[in-house]
Amino acid sequence: MGRLLLRASLVVVACIAALAAFLVGRTARYSARAPDTAAARQAGDATAAVDSAAIGRLSEAVRIPTITYGDSTPRLAEFRKLHALLQRAYPLVHARMHREVVDSGSLLFTWTGSDTSLAPVLLMGHQDVVPVEPGTEKDWKHGAFSGDVAEGQVWGRGTLDDKFSVLGLLEGAEALLKRGFQPRRTVIFSFGHTEEGGGAAAALVATMLDLRGIKPWFVMDEGGAVGDGLVPGVAGRVAVVGVAEKGYLTLRLTAKAPGGHSSIPAPENAVTIVADAVGKLRRTPLPARLNEATGAMFNTVGPAMAYKDRLVMANLWLFKPVVLSTIAKMPAGNAMVRTTTAPTMLTAGIKDNVVPQSANAVVNFRLLPGDSVAWVIARVKEIVADERVSVEVMNGMAFDATGVSPPEADGFKLIAQTIRELHPGTIVTPYLVTGGTDARHFYRVSPNVYRFAPILVKDGTLSLMHGTNERVGVENYLDAVRFYTRLIEASAR
Numbered sequence: 001m002g003r004l005l006l007r008a009s010l011v012v013v014a015c016i017a018a019l020a021a022f023l024v025g026r027t028a029r030y031s032a033r034a035p036d037t038a039a040a041r042q043a044g045d046a047t048a049a050v051d052s053a054a055i056g057r058l059s060e061a062v063r064i065p066t067i068t069y070g071d072s073t074p075r076l077a078e079f080r081k082l083h084a085l086l087q088r089a090y091p092l093v094h095a096r097m098h099r100e101v102v103d104s105g106s107l108l109f110t111w112t113g114s115d116t117s118l119a120p121v122l123l124m125g126h127q128d129v130v131p132v133e134p135g136t137e138k139d140w141k142h143g144a145f146s147g148d149v150a151e152g153q154v155w156g157r158g159t160l161d162d163k164f165s166v167l168g169l170l171e172g173a174e175a176l177l178k179r180g181f182q183p184r185r186t187v188i189f190s191f192g193h194t195e196e197g198g199g200a201a202a203a204l205v206a207t208m209l210d211l212r213g214i215k216p217w218f219v220m221d222e223g224g225a226v227g228d229g230l231v232p233g234v235a236g237r238v239a240v241v242g243v244a245e246k247g248y249l250t251l252r253l254t255a256k257a258p259g260g261h262s263s264i265p266a267p268e269n270a271v272t273i274v275a276d277a278v279g280k281l282r283r284t285p286l287p288a289r290l291n292e293a294t295g296a297m298f299n300t301v302g303p304a305m306a307y308k309d310r311l312v313m314a315n316l317w318l319f320k321p322v323v324l325s326t327i328a329k330m331p332a333g334n335a336m337v338r339t340t341t342a343p344t345m346l347t348a349g350i351k352d353n354v355v356p357q358s359a360n361a362v363v364n365f366r367l368l369p370g371d372s373v374a375w376v377i378a379r380v381k382e383i384v385a386d387e388r389v390s391v392e393v394m395n396g397m398a399f400d401a402t403g404v405s406p407p408e409a410d411g412f413k414l415i416a417q418t419i420r421e422l423h424p425g426t427i428v429t430p431y432l433v434t435g436g437t438d439a440r441h442f443y444r445v446s447p448n449v450y451r452f453a454p455i456l457v458k459d460g461t462l463s464l465m466h467g468t469n470e471r472v473g474v475e476n477y478l479d480a481v482r483f484y485t486r487l488i489e490a491s492a493r
Contacts, residue, residue, distance in 0.1 A: 030303055030314035050478045050485075054171045055154060057089045058477060059147035061163050062156035068128040068196040079105040079193050082127060090170045092177035097189075102208065103201040105193030111173065113186040113492060120186035120214060121411075121491045122446070123484075124221040125165030126195035126202075126438055129157040130466050139468045152474050159472040161465045162222050164480065165453050166191050172485035183492030188216070192438045198397060202438035209445050216446040217491075218411025221439035223451025224431070226423055230457055231297075232330075233305045237426045239419045241412065242451030244293040245433035245440055246335075247367030247401040249376055250344075250394040252360055253277050257388065259357035270359040271348050277384045278343050278361045284383045286339040286376070288324045290316070291369045292404045293432035294336045298323075300407075300429035335434040339371045362394060366434055369401040402440045403447070411448045411491075418487045422454065422479060454483040 064082045068074045083101075087094050098110040105127070113120070132144045142148040142155035149155075158164070169189055188209075194201040209216075226239035255273035258266065290298075302313030312319045327333035334340065341363060348359030365376055373393075381391055406412065407430040416428035439449050455461065456476045464470045 026314045030310060050481045051171070051175065052478070054167070054478065054481055055149060055474055057085075057171070058159070058163065058167050058472075059149055059154055059156075060085060060089075061167055062147035062154065062158050063145055065145045065157070066128050066193070067131050067157075068194060069131055074105055074128055074193050074197070076104055079127060083107065086170065090174045093170055093173050096177055097173070103194070103204050106201040106205060107189070107191040107193075108205060108208075109173075109189040109191075111183055111187040111189075111492075113183040115184050116186060118185040119217040120188050121488075122188045122190060122209075122216040122219040122442065123169055123488070124190045124192070124202075124219065124438060124442075125169060126162045126192040126222070127166055128193050128196050129161065129163070130196050132157070132468075136468055141469055142471075144470070149474065153471040154474060154477065155469070155471045157470055159477075160455060160461075160470055162195070162453070164455065164472060164477065165222050165484075168454075168477070168480045168484045169488070171481045172488050175481075175485055176489060181489065181492075183488075185217070185492045187488055187492050188214075190438075195438045199436075199438045199441060203441045206441040206444055209442075214445060216442075216448075218409065218414075218448040218450060219439060219442045219446050220411075220415060220450050220452060220487075221437045221442075222453045223433045223435075223437045223439065224453060225455045225457045225462070226419060226426060227457030227461070231301050231429070232333075233309050234301050234427065236304070237423055238301065239416075239423065239426050239428045239452070240297075240431040241407075241415055241419075241428060242433035242437075242439075243296065243407055243412070243430040244369055244402050244404040245436060245451070246339075246369070247371070247373065247399050248436055249365040249367060249373050249398045251363050251365070251377070251380060252392050252394045253363065253384070254358060254360040254390045254392070255386075255388055256358045259355045262353040262355055265355055269355050270357060271355075273386065273388050274346075274348070274359040274361050277386060277389045278346075278363065280383050280385075281341050281363060281380065282343070285328075285341060286365075286368075286371065286379060288328045288334070288338040289368070289370075290320060290324065290337060291432065293369065293430060296404075296407055296430040297336075297432070301427060304427055332434075335366065336432055337368070339368045339376060340366045340434075342366075367401050369404060369432070372400050373398045399440070402449070403443055405447060405449050409448045412450055414491055415450055415452055415487065418483060418490060419452075419454070421486060422483050454480040 061082060064078055066078045066082050100108040102108055142150060144157050147156050190205050192199060192202040223242040224240045228237050230238040253274055255270045257270040257273060298313055302310060324337055327337055343361055343363045345362035349356040419428050420426055433451050437451055439451055442449050
């Protein structure tokens, strides 16, 4: 018996040693690959001087309140003011590029290349901004639509989201036109005016391009950023380029029950029923899993991690459950690996001493690639499991996640190379965009749809988007203009 136990113990030890050797061997082979620059066209100087008057033009644009309100309706008079400013600020763009107005407010510029047999490049941004939450105006250090240039920053709505991209691209095009640059490949700019309301105008533009048979080489919209410590566990500067974005679904949960006087309450009423339903959803998150976009991110940043983390990332076949569990504990990480559940609104009652006959809750879901709208609705009904609670899609706004664009495609490589020219040594990684952009509409014309804005992220920067004291650093914006100029130049040769 003792010999059998000894032999069994030796077998176990041998297996553990073999497993350890296997894990260490895989980790040793798991190293960062050299950047693929095959798609890059060296042209010009990435550090070239930028017209400092660009700051004044961004400031002036911010002062025009091109707001998309809660009813998703843009105020077109303000967009016309912005269009007039753009015509005045970028005369060569308007003289040399074909300009179209789509759906009364969106702008489509076409800079025809010398070789029209080449697929064009489509670069995007959006003109509209979100309103300021009533009551928070006093919390702004500089007015939300002041466009103030102070403390090395430009302040106001749109400085980050997303007049930053619109004016940055136009600055780049105007500078290239002044130099006499003639693109070989056609360059198209699409600047939507309804992005903050769902992007209906962008969908129209995508349909227009499709009907014209225009199939872009690649598309780039807002959605990524660059910064130090941007990815936990990775030292140094990282740039994240979106290769997919999550889907969207908002459900209204409604409960009905007898009302009455609050002095003689029943054990349950509409408020408690709907509250219980929301509680069930919060206690039963939808399953976490490693999707293709997040997996590509892990494969890119993993080799740059400390050894213990690198060992884990190199052997996800074994450690995936631990990795998912750890990541899901962080809000940003959870959003990368799960269809998220966010109760956002509760409505019930007309008076404090009246038990209401109905109550409703609004719950927003951001869908992971592979989780369909129909599946999420069915799962919500299973979790709530209460016939007294009805579940309906709100506003008819529901769509699945986008496809995943290939990070090995030349368009992605060109974006990555341009980032590295401005930020040498930066790790450029694909990632899953957890919010929404106009870019999702353009998969119908190109499989290569990416999201990146050269915003240099520091602590708290991302929270400024849609938040109080939105602002962008003067030097950050000038660097962004350099990036856009280089990207246009390199992609159009």
